[in-house]
Each structure stands twice: as C-alpha cells, then as structure tokens.
Amino acid sequence: MDTVALAVTDGMLHFELSLAYEVFGADLTAAGIVDHWYRLVVCGPGQVRAGRFRVEPDHGLDHLPRADTVIVPGWVDVDVAPPADLVDAVRAAHDAGARVASLCTGAFVLAAAGLLDGKRATTHWAHARDLATRYPRVQVDPDVLYVDNGRVLTSAGKAAAMDLCLHLVRLDHGSSVANAVARRLVVPPHRDGGQAQFVTTPVPAPDHHPLADLFPWVMQRLDHPLTVEDLARQARMSSRNLGRHFRSVTGTTPLQWLLTQRIRHAQELLETSDDSIDTIAAATGMGTATTLRRHFNRTVGVPPDTYRRTFRSRTRPGPDGSGPPHPRPAG
Structure with missing residues (x-):
C-alpha cells in the first residue's frame, strides 16, 4: 500500500484534506520512525478550491486507478450530487484493486459509485440520515467513528477522519508505527466509543403536528x-x-x-x-x-x-x- 492518492474536487473540506495530507504526506523516514513510507499524490480536475485554499493537484483524476489507496475527503454541499468525473474515477480505482476510504461526507461519493451497496458505512452524524435516504442500499451506522469493510472504509466527521487515517497506518505498518504517528501529531492513537457521544438530539421544533404539546x-x-x-x-x-x-x-x-x-x-x-x-x-x-x-x-x-x-x-x-x-x- 505504498501510493496514497487524495481525490480532490472543488468544495472539498480543507480540514479533512489537510489532515490526510499530514498523516500520509509527512516524511517519517527522516524522523527514523519507519524505513519506508507512503508516496502521496493529489489527483483532481485541475486547480480546485478547498474552503479558502487553492489546491494544485499532481495528476488528473484518471491517475486514481494507479494508486494503492484512494482517500476521498468530504465536501461542503452534500445537497448537490457528487461530480460525475470524481465518482467515475473512484469507481475505476476500486475496480482496479485500490483500497478506497472516505472521510466525513466523502461517503456520498463512495455511495454514488455503488461501492457501499449492501455494506455498513458511516459519515458525519448530521448527514447520516441524508445518506441513508438518498442511498437506501447502504447500511448507515451513525454511531461509530469509522467502518472497515476491507477494501472500502468510511469515517465519521471531522476528527474521526484522523481515527480512520491512523487505522490505515496501523493496518499497513503496525500498532507501534501508528502510535508513533499519533504521538507526533499529539492525538490519541485510539479513541473509545463512537460518534454517538458527540451527537446532539434536540426535541423537534414546535409545529402544528399532533405531538407538539x-x-x-x-x-x-x-x-x-x-x-x-x-x-x-x-x-x-x-x-x-x-x-x-x-x-x-x-x-x-x-x-x-x-x-x-x-x-x-x-x-x-x-x-x-x-x-x-x-x-x-x-x-x-x-x-x-x-x-x-x-x-x-x-x-x-x-x-x-x-x-x-x-x-x-x-x-x-x-x-x-x-x-x-x-x-x-x-x-
């Protein structure tokens, strides 16, 4: 699993994108932590915008099938269907044998590509119901930090992306290396529980429905x-x-x-x-x-x-x- 490709497009969430870049793009060989590390590439349809930042990809989306692992960060506007070229490229990468992982709302891309059909998956708790409604063949679990289906993995929102990235490092390099990466980033190597502890469950707003009183x-x-x-x-x-x-x-x-x-x-x-x-x-x-x-x-x-x-x-x-x-x- 040497080559990790970040699949980017306009509107990507810069936090998840930067987090994955920091985990897989750092030169840990120079720090003496490992003998070899990932080769990180960024793939996208030309220059893209992530929040207030501009990202210049190394390759086009057609390069994704050459990667061993493809990371799909989330993006802001989940009410809009994922770009077709991104969906097609992610599906092609999976068909070519790549391991595909989504961070936060990146799960919508994997679902649109059909990679989550019949599988358990997660996303940010605030969008879990939307994911389940839009893609009824996906078994959405809103309570966990991440889900590992082997070659298809999904994470919950924001900081849970770090949990999944460290999980991938643990799979590829073992617990001691994942722990060293966590210490370097000053984060816990493993968090107890799931995202249920972060979910707010407000009472439905007052309305004219029969249960309002x-x-x-x-x-x-x-x-x-x-x-x-x-x-x-x-x-x-x-x-x-x-x-x-x-x-x-x-x-x-x-x-x-x-x-x-x-x-x-x-x-x-x-x-x-x-x-x-x-x-x-x-x-x-x-x-x-x-x-x-x-x-x-x-x-x-x-x-x-x-x-x-x-x-x-x-x-x-x-x-x-x-x-x-x-x-x-x-x-």
Missing part, C-alpha cells in the same frame, strides 16, 4: 417512570396512533425517543454538574446507577464516568465568580 410535557417529567400509555393518555390518542405519529415526526418509537431524551439529559448533567451517577440516574428517570450505566454505555459508546472526564470543563470560577479558577473534580 406532548414533547415539552415529557421533557419536564424525565425524572418520572413514564410509559407509552402515559404518553398516549397525555396526547389523547391510542398507543397505536401515538406510535404512528412518533414514527412520522421523530423517525423512531415513543420508548426509543424517550430513552434518547433521558440519555441526552444525563449527558447535560454529566457536563454541567457535580451530581453523582446515582443522582443523575434518578433525575433522568433511569432509577439506578446500574441502569443508567447500561443504557448510557450502549447508546453513547462510553461509560458515564468516561464521558464526564471527556466533556466537562476542567476548571470553574471561584465561589464569588471571580479570581483564579479552582480545579473541578472529574468525579
């Missing part, structure tokens, strides 16, 4: 042991009718939506309070710390304590709101 009522009672019957009674409809409206408005069932809101509230409390796990379990209607930990770990991908250490502020102001900050316990 129910949502705020539930959010004020998350510490109560609510049932589907309770929700149906409040909404003045049968449980079956409630389920139908929930599926239409939220895309899920009443119980799954309720669990999601409880987990999200637990995330907020873990981020903003010093409350114990038992207290948070009670405040979110989970009952016990054991129940909260089980559902939280399954949904978010990491235990509540790990989530708190990762996402809460490490400092806070003194008691009077001024002066030097005091350490905040990770609890």
Whole structure:
C-alpha cells in the first residue's frame, strides 16, 4: 500500500484534506520512525478550491486507478450530487484493486459509485440520515467513528477522519508505527466509543403536528417512570396512533425517543454538574446507577464516568465568580 492518492474536487473540506495530507504526506523516514513510507499524490480536475485554499493537484483524476489507496475527503454541499468525473474515477480505482476510504461526507461519493451497496458505512452524524435516504442500499451506522469493510472504509466527521487515517497506518505498518504517528501529531492513537457521544438530539421544533404539546410535557417529567400509555393518555390518542405519529415526526418509537431524551439529559448533567451517577440516574428517570450505566454505555459508546472526564470543563470560577479558577473534580 505504498501510493496514497487524495481525490480532490472543488468544495472539498480543507480540514479533512489537510489532515490526510499530514498523516500520509509527512516524511517519517527522516524522523527514523519507519524505513519506508507512503508516496502521496493529489489527483483532481485541475486547480480546485478547498474552503479558502487553492489546491494544485499532481495528476488528473484518471491517475486514481494507479494508486494503492484512494482517500476521498468530504465536501461542503452534500445537497448537490457528487461530480460525475470524481465518482467515475473512484469507481475505476476500486475496480482496479485500490483500497478506497472516505472521510466525513466523502461517503456520498463512495455511495454514488455503488461501492457501499449492501455494506455498513458511516459519515458525519448530521448527514447520516441524508445518506441513508438518498442511498437506501447502504447500511448507515451513525454511531461509530469509522467502518472497515476491507477494501472500502468510511469515517465519521471531522476528527474521526484522523481515527480512520491512523487505522490505515496501523493496518499497513503496525500498532507501534501508528502510535508513533499519533504521538507526533499529539492525538490519541485510539479513541473509545463512537460518534454517538458527540451527537446532539434536540426535541423537534414546535409545529402544528399532533405531538407538539406532548414533547415539552415529557421533557419536564424525565425524572418520572413514564410509559407509552402515559404518553398516549397525555396526547389523547391510542398507543397505536401515538406510535404512528412518533414514527412520522421523530423517525423512531415513543420508548426509543424517550430513552434518547433521558440519555441526552444525563449527558447535560454529566457536563454541567457535580451530581453523582446515582443522582443523575434518578433525575433522568433511569432509577439506578446500574441502569443508567447500561443504557448510557450502549447508546453513547462510553461509560458515564468516561464521558464526564471527556466533556466537562476542567476548571470553574471561584465561589464569588471571580479570581483564579479552582480545579473541578472529574468525579
């Protein structure tokens, strides 16, 4: 897997593009980390723009089939179909035997090329539903950092691109080299959990749908042991009718939506309070710390304590709101 080609086009996300360039384009032989490293080339249809930057490719897109690995960064406007020449070139590279990996919304290119049909894949959580809707043959998993299908790989958004790039290095050069690359870039060689821990799950905006009054009522009672019957009674409809409206408005069932809101509230409390796990379990209607930990770990991908250490502020102001900050316990 010596030659890595970055497939670029206008509108590419410069963060993912630069990240891949840094991982695969650095001369690690000079640093004594490896005896040989990748040969990185940039392929595109002439000069392209990535954000506010201009990129001058080394070769045209027709050079992609000569690469061992093709990296497809994401781009900004996913509402527009990927450029046909890029899609065709990526498909041709795969047909020629190249390993193809997408970063963030680059998954839309792989899906358009048919490379994700019948396969599990991921993308940035904010675009996962769009990917699944547009390409129903793709098994979209919005909760993971990356998916490895062998010769076809996809990553979630932004920093998850680094996770996938390090995974490719680990496959090609082993864990010790991947760890050395991670240390050089001052990033963790492996992150626990998936992108579920970064996903926001807001309540649908108020509207004229039949559940508009129910949502705020539930959010004020998350510490109560609510049932589907309770929700149906409040909404003045049968449980079956409630389920139908929930599926239409939220895309899920009443119980799954309720669990999601409880987990999200637990995330907020873990981020903003010093409350114990038992207290948070009670405040979110989970009952016990054991129940909260089980559902939280399954949904978010990491235990509540790990989530708190990762996402809460490490400092806070003194008691009077001024002066030097005091350490905040990770609890």
